[in-house]
Amino acid sequence: MSLFIYVGYDKFHRLAVLTLMTTGLCGCLSLDAGHRDTRTGPFSPDEVEALYGRAKDPRAFWLTLYQDQSGPTFRGSHRLHPGQFARMPFKTPKKAYSIPVISVDSIKLSTIPALIDTSSAKSWIAVQEISKAMLTPLSPPAFRTRAEHVNDQVDGYLCHIDNLKLNTLRIESVLTFVRGSWDGLDIIARGVKKPVPGMVLGMQFLEPFAFVQFDFEAREVRFSADRTYKPDKELLLASAPFASASGPLQVAGTINGKAERIILDSAGQFDVALPYENGGILRHLSIGDLVLRDLVISPEVTAHDAFPQPRIGLGVLSRFRMTLDSRDKVVHFERSTSR
Secondary structure: OOEEEEEEEOOOOOEEEEEEEEHHHOOOEEEEOOOOOOOOOEOOHHHHHHHHOOOEOHHHHOOEEEEEOOEEEEEOOOEOOOOOEEEEEOOOOOOOOOOOEEEEEEOOOOEEEEEEOOOOOOOEEOHHHHHHHOOEEEOOOOOEEOOOOOOOOOOEEEEEEEEEEEOOEEEEEEEEEEEOEOOOOHHHHOOOOOOOOOEEEOHHHHOOOOEEEEEOOOOEEEEEOOOOOOOOOOOEEEEEEEOOOOOOOEEEEEEOOEEEEEEEOOOOOOOEEOOOOOOOEEEEEEEOOEEEEEEEEOOOHHHOOOOOOOEEOHHHHOOEEEEEEOOOOEEEEEEOOOO
């Protein structure tokens, strides 16, 4: 079955339609920037075939595939430029949880709301954003997976984005999985509604930066391509090494005296979630010198299938200024400047 690409422009010379069609118009994958698509549910086999009809070999983008403990990995992705720095304000309304949704710009100068989720190893994008981001599926081989940080039964398909911008900071050769459903990101968006995320930026996106700092009180995230981060000794509460070289952001800690690997979940709208507790109060949790008491336990059922580990959510993390120092593989917890 042959495929071809049709690209149409409206009277304002804006890209209006990107349609991948099979012969006989059977099983087309149509993305119309001017109209709301009403289709629902996972991609059909024909729609998946249509998606891969425009795939390119990873080597076309100077990406080298190799295997590590986490599976297939690409060398040459998420390229940064020296000296670049960005401060990105939260786009979510002020409320009990400061949820880190920021705006990212694509090569077409289209803005996409992006949720930063440190519990997700990978990045994700909704099919509705394909024409904005100019995604290209990668194949052969065809890389598909499912989200591991939430209980999602929909496949994702690995794609390449030429570049994304955080203000003037540019990231080249971004890798993300397009969720194979017309329902958008759905559960991967973690219940965020204002604005509805079109992307989720996971640890694969965050780790190439020298540091990424979440200042929940100031409601902004700071990204540095190459600066060395030195925490303020007067404000520093604890520093915890990354507990894993890949995957979600994890640190070692203790829960009621028991040693645990704890996921730091920047998108979780709860205090703590424990796979072995359904509600109640956690009396004691510590990460290095940081001691937390009397935390509300939430039954975060969406995540337990893949990562049955304790999680700390925004109810706790938003109390601090949290910095991911990828050079030294450590997370710093500092008091907010006004506390």
